Structures are given as structure tokens and as C-alpha cells.
Amino acid sequence: MTTPVYLDNNATTRCDEAVVQAMLPYFTEQFGNPSSMHAFGASVGGAVKAARASLQKLVGAEFDHEIVFTSGGTESDNMAILSALEAAPERSEIITSAVEHPAVLSLCAHLEKTRGIKVHVIPVDGRGLLDIAAYRAALSEKTAVVSIMWANNETGTIFPVAELAELAKEVGAVFHTDAVQAVGKIPIDLKSTAIDMLSLSGHKLHGPKGIGALYVKRGLRFRSLFKGGHQERGRRAGTENTPGIAGLGKAAELALLHMEDEQTRVAGLRDRLEKGLLQRIPNCFVTGNPAERLPNTANIAFEYIEGEGILLLMNREGIAASSGSACTSGSLEPSHVLRAMKIPYTAAHGAIRFSFSRDNTDADVDRVLEVMPPIIEKLRALSPFWKGADQAPATFNPVYA
């Protein structure tokens, strides 16, 4: 059996060994509650402070107290949007994009249904770029919060959040960004932007699962999601997840250290894979915007076949990736991101996302390049749409149930 190749790092990453080591003491000898008066708590408080400082550095925050630890990206997103609404009761509208993570979209849909909040969902074009004119038109004095992701999880497309935040500021709206996929992969300097809140997650940057953070700009009116203790300066009640926080701090430190590697070597691996696949396999194309994209993500649509089959055959070869196909999600809903980009369904179903990390090597790329062509060929031989390379698809008009 050959060594497995993991190319699903936008789903989750391997927790770095150094991160695990940084966490371990806080389960045992350093078990104290940072809120306690005694010595058991004191040293743990120091560790939380250090972790906060290392996150501050990673996202370029002006102050360390702008970092609020949470349980992860979903909590941070919910916290940000609900806080902004509560803090500005005279405003009743949200602006978001069609390609956000469900943590944002489901919440917005829920608020629309239960609280009568007006939600503007800004469309994207075929490359996944935001319709800026529609965004400008939606902004008004009624906008409580704008929530637009920094980078898309499926295609890696990067949004111009700094500029979007400036526009939001003009109408006095709060600007939140879900940067779960961006933090640790691209340089971020929040103090030079008008971004008010930013969500990040530990397990996307080789940290542990169950820990994340919300950046809250100094001076922003904030309402806590949970009611309880005074932790995180009253912004997030509940005893701190100290091992998780220590781990996230270490992961942030390492991410900064590997940032250049991510931008150069990892991006190079991604580019070589992408180019190689396009050369070797007919009828496939890159989705998203290759000009402005995360360095680690490639999303390639293989026409006339379906993603789950591709993933199952790849998995048999020990290669892990993910798909925009309907059938790989529990809900059977095809990817809302690729649908928003109006990718034809015969291609969207066969879209495969390869997401790299610093753990990947040249050998991984070689292996995938070797394995993919026969997999695609095998499935195309089974497809009623496939007629041969660069041929128009077969006439096939099924009766749909």
C-alpha cells in the first residue's frame, strides 16, 4: 500500500505535533482555572495571554484584547452577526454573499424567517467574483451588518474585503468577515483595514478542533452571545478552553512561520497539479478565479461524471479530496457555491477540490497525476453523456422524476 495522500486541508488539517505538545500540560499539571485567585490559575492565565498575543500577530490586530476565543468558526460567525444586530436596533438589514459558508447563510435565513430581518444576498459571476454594483446598491443606512467571507472554501477565490469594509463604513454598517479559510494561508493585517470583526478556526491551520476566535475591533459595540461569567472581558462567557487556546496560540505561531512556504512551495505544488491534470485529462476546467485565489486550493470540474464516484475511486488509491457533488453531502444538495457561479450541472457534479497544506510534497502531486487520468476515463466510460474527448455531449434527455 502506498502512503496516503491528504488533499482535503480546507475541510480540516492535521494537528501539528508541536501544537499537541503545547496543549498537553493544560490537561494535567496546568489544570487551573485562569479566573482563580491562586497559583494554579495564574500560570494558565499567562498561557492564555501568550496565545492571544500570537493570534494578534497572525491577523495583524492592533491590540491583543481584540481577540475573543470561541469554540470555532461557526460560533464566531453567529456571535458576530447577532451582536451587530443587537447593538444597532434601529438597523434591520444584513448583506451577505451567495457563496458564504452555511454558518452565515443558515443564520441569515433563520433571521429572515423568525425576526423579519431583510437579507441581501449578493450574487457572484462565473468566476465567483462578487457583483460590486449589487453590493453598493444594497448598502444603506438600514444595513446593520455586512458579512462577506475573506476566501471561499470551495474555490479558494479571495474577496476584496478591505475595500468592501470601507464601503460598509461609509453607511455606518458593521463589517464582518468569515476568514476561516484565509487565516494562516495569506498575510492579514487587520489594523490597516476597516474590518470590524473576523472569524477564524483552529483546525483549519493545523490547530485543534473545537477552538476558534472572533476578532472584535476596539471600540465596536458588542453584545455577548452567551450570558454567564465575565470571561473574555464579558464577551464570551464560559470557562476558557485552556488546552485549546494554548494549541491555537502555537498553531498561529507556526502558521506565521510557514507563511512564506505556503505562498511559494505549496502554491507551486497546487499549480503543478492543476496544470498536469488539465494537460492529461480532456474536458476539465478550473473553477473560481485563478488570479486571486488561496495558494493551496484548486477546484477542477471534470465534465460528464459525478464527484462521488471520483472520490470513491481516489479513496481506493489512498487519495483524499472533496467534491461539489450533491451526493457527497448528507443533504443531496449540490454545492451552492458552484450553483451560484452557474456552472452547468454536468460539470458542477464532477468538481473536485484539491486543498494542500504545508504537509504535502512533490511526491503527492506525482501520485495524483498518475492516478487521476484512468479514474476519470473509467467513469466516463460509464457515462451516458460522454462521447469522447472534445466531442459535444451525447444526446441524452432523461425523464426527470
Added chain:
Amino acid sequence: MWDYTDKVKDYFFNPKNAGVLETANAVGEVGAISCGDALKLMMRVDPETEVIEAATFQTFGCGSAIASSSALTEIIVGKTLGEALQISNQDIADFLGGLPPEKMHCSVMGYEALQAAVANFRGETWSDDHEEGGLVCKCFGVDEGMIERAVRANKLTTPEQVTNFTKAGGGCLTCFEGIEAVLARVNEELVAEGLLSFDEAYRIGSVDPRALKQKARPKAPPAPPKLDIKPLIAFETLAPVPAPAAAAATAVLEAPAPVARLTTVQKIRLIEETLEEIRPFLKQDGGDCELVDVDGNNVIVKLAGACVGCQMASVTVNGVQEKLIAKTGLPLRVIPVK
């Protein structure tokens, strides 16, 4: 990752009968809108005997769609068209050792492709009226369309009745509010159509789900859902189906007590006691069961009420038998008599 059986995996990795059949004289092309999958079934049918001599498929779809298509071709070759039309989607799923509830529509697609191909051979046009909706009950793989049909056909007005008819909500009950929403909506429609009085219609919130008992327990892996087209027709024409009763009976047989050698009288008494325990479940579904005789290890029973003539009676009998075996520790056989 989906929990596919080894047979599903095998039929996906090494599909049989894939490709174009040049000599095909019966072709069915169908798709499932719920996931975008599509299937082309090609058959060579002997015009004289109507025996399916060969069958191949081409599928645009996931692993289970490909496996279901391939399984279908394996099942139908050698059968006459009449025999092939008796095959339900459940047969395809069973052939593969079961499918995850979310993937049952893959087998429905196979069933429909077959209907379409037969229609094509006979020069008819096949149209599909089968609509599915989102999956509501994950334990038993019951979708919105199936609940809606059951409510409509039988004028159901409580969530419990929905569970009795479709099994939906018979397990973990996290779908209760989903069932409630479909029930209330369809009841409202029935009232508007004048088929149900306003007072009878179900209103959201009028049942406390905490009071509902677990009526059935999914097998591990989850019981193959009955998306089957045929039983659905039965729902519309027959009295309540006591399937949950059978399942409930099996659900109670957690710990078979080891029983020492019994005298005949003790044995009959024990069987009678056990049947008494089961009867409330049967009665809940309008059925009943009476002990006629015990002959060695043969337990003769008489089914009554809704059980008579019910298609699911054999399931009920099996359930009763399992329960009796569990309780007595004897290799009993339940034989129903008219």
C-alpha cells in the same frame, strides 16, 4: 462517508454490464431531480417470448447510482418483461444488501428506468408521477412525499398515525417537527378541498412529543426504507398497515431470558402471556391475534381485524415469532390460520 455495503462497493468498483448495447430494442432514460443523477438502461428483448436477453447501462451519478444500475441489469436478464415489471426498487436495494436511506432514490431511479424501457419496447410513452421530497425521518428513510401521500390517502390527523402508516418518527423522533409540519400543511389542504372538517385537522403544537413511545427500532444498519412504489399503492387502498407493531415486537426482545425445561402447560401459559404483551401493539394498528393451539413447537394463531388481508401480515407473524422465541427460548414456529 457513506456506509455502503461491500456489495455496493463491489458493484461500483467492478460494474457488470456497463456500456452501450448495440442491439438494444428497449431503452429507458430517466433522471432523479433530487440529486441530478441520470441513467440510461438498454435491453435486448426477444419479441416473441418477451424474455430480456441482455441488458446494459450507462449512469451519470454517484457510487450507489452506478451500483444500483448494474445490479438492476443483473437482476433482469433472463426474466420476461412481465416478471421484470414485478421488481421494485426495494428488490434492487435488497440485492445490494441495502442502501443508506439518503441513497434509496438511486434504486428508485433503477426501477423507473426499467418501467421506461418496457414502455419504450411496447411503443408507449412513460411518464413519471412519482415525486419525492426531502428526507424527513432518517431512522427509516421516509421522505416528505411518502408522508404526504399517506396523510392524503388515509386522511391522517395525528403524528402517531403518520408513524403507524409510514414508520416516520418511530425511532429517535428528532424529525417530529418535520412530520408535524407536513401533516399540518396537508391537513390544511384537505380542509380547503372540503375533504376534512376544520375541527379534525391537525394543528402544530397540539401533541407533546415527549409522550410518544418509541414504536420501532431501526436495525443496525438502518432498516431499508420503503420508498417502494407498490406498497404506496397499498397504503391508498388498504387499512392501516401494522408494520410498526411487528417492529415494536422485535424491539422489545432485548434480553432473551434463558428458560429451563417447561411443562406443556407452562409453555402454553408463557406463550399466552407473551401474546398478551404483543396484542396492544397490534390493536393500536387495528389488528389482533388469538392463540388457537400449540402443537409441539408449532404455535397456531388466528389473525383478526386489520391484519386480515394485510400485505404486511407476514411481517407481523415474523415479529410475533421472534418475540415468542426470545421469551421462551424454544425454537417455536408461528403458523397463522384463517
